[in-house]
Amino acid sequence: MKVFYGIQGTGNGHITRGRIMAREFRAADIAVDYQFTGRPKDTFFDMEIFNDHLWCEGLTFSVKNGKINPFMTVLKSSPVRLIRDIRQLDLSSYDLVICDFEPVTAWAARQQKKKTFGVSHQYAFQYKIPRAGSNPVSEAVMKHFAPVDIGVGLHWHHFDQPILPPIIDTPDIAKRVQKNRIVVYLPFENQQKLIQSLAPFKDFEFNIYSFTPDLTQRIEHIHCKPLSLHGFQKDLHDCAGIICNAGFELASESLYLGKKILVKPVHAQMEQTSNAAALVELGYGQMMNKIDPKIIEQWLGITKAVRINYPNTAKYLVEWIKNGMPPVDQGWCNQVWSSVRAMPVELS
Structure with missing residues (x-):
């Protein structure tokens, strides 16, 4: 199986998730090519696990002093460049396209009719989860920014929805902080x-x-x-x-x-x-x-x-991909969540 994986790079969270998925793909002996967008190429760091990854500018939001700047967001966006990047991305040699809320990959896959699996926190918003500050524009952006065929959402709690726990490293816990x-x-x-x-x-x-x-x-x-x-x-x-x-x-x-x-x-x-x-x-x-x-x-x-105690969600997902990506239903999600417990911690 040959996989193309597009990752949104505006913040470091998507990249962190990508590193963990990359490790599990490597363990499963699955070949993956990566593309990153969302910020200048020279601001990425510790990218060795992604080998000779691709980069293009993509789309991002302009933020200053903790606020999204709509004017600068529009000014920095280039629809012509974005359309060019989408058209130039050739996905014909890949068996599967994965998207971590990355628009160039998502729209290129849609144009080329390639099966696309999306995994990120943003895809959890297709279900009934806590919302605040929502409006028609923000909901439209969430829905159309990086559309996929199968969107697997991640969250801290399942909220009785078919979503999965976060994809994180699971290191040993410090005995003392x-x-x-x-x-x-x-x-x-x-x-x-x-x-x-x-x-x-x-x-x-x-x-x-x-x-x-x-x-x-x-x-x-x-x-x-x-x-x-x-x-x-x-x-x-x-x-x-x-x-x-x-x-x-x-x-x-x-x-x-x-x-x-x-x-x-x-x-x-x-x-x-x-x-x-x-x-x-x-x-x-x-x-x-x-x-x-x-x-x-x-x-x-x-x-x-x-x-x-979140599980190794990335490993579950890679096994799911290897098994042919059966429908994501509540039963499978419940299985992944079955061992998760929230425990109080004393910091003093």
């Missing part, structure tokens, strides 16, 4: 203002990761670091909690590791607003609509979290 160590990943926020908001909390150590770390401000308990797969994973493993945007993958990893979570959704981004609402509804985390020192202070004082 640094209770005052906090990881911060808010790359779409103003980093200087973020540092100023965290500066008063001198009893905590903050490790801030971003595309462009602010190294000009020297504050003893705040460490600004460039994005790094291994460095970030080590800090995440050792910390007590994480402050981040309301993307899906990082919160999933944090839940598996038993970290307390505070999210700040990107403004006017329906998926993130809905994710924040789901975390609060499930009792898995807290949220703030803006960088609010009072909410941060209250959250820092929390000494409990939730740990969820």
Whole structure:
């Protein structure tokens, strides 16, 4: 079997999920070619597992100071280039096309009538899951941005729908955590203002990761670091909690590791607003609509979290592909969810 796999690269969550799927494909001896879109080519990092992957610009949203900028989103989009990239992508030699919410791959497959399987959190929105900030435009974008023949959605809870648990690494859990160590990943926020908001909390150590770390401000308990797969994973493993945007993958990893979570959704981004609402509804985390020192202070004082023993969902999916991709029904999804439990964790 020869597979083409398109991955949205706007944020790092899709890429993280792709790395885990790539590992399982390699273990199953399935040949896969990868394509990434959504941000400049030179901003991708730790991509070795994807071999000689393809890249094109694709589509993305322009975000500044934690808000989607509609004008810049339209200005940076190039319909002519997008149509050209879709037409130039030749999928004729592939047995299966997989799409992680990546529009060039999805629309090229549709034009060439290639069977397309989509796997991402976004495909869970075709079912009845918690929603917030929804409107006809956002629902249309979710539906038509990267359409597929079979969409397998992922979420933190099944909500009695045919969706699967997150695709995450399942490392050993730290026996002890640094209770005052906090990881911060808010790359779409103003980093200087973020540092100023965290500066008063001198009893905590903050490790801030971003595309462009602010190294000009020297504050003893705040460490600004460039994005790094291994460095970030080590800090995440050792910390007590994480402050981040309301993307899906990082919160999933944090839940598996038993970290307390505070999210700040990107403004006017329906998926993130809905994710924040789901975390609060499930009792898995807290949220703030803006960088609010009072909410941060209250959250820092929390000494409990939730740990969820998610399975190796990627392995289930690769086995499902090898078995001919039978219909995704509630029975199979229930089987994948059968061992999942949410357990309280003491952080003190």
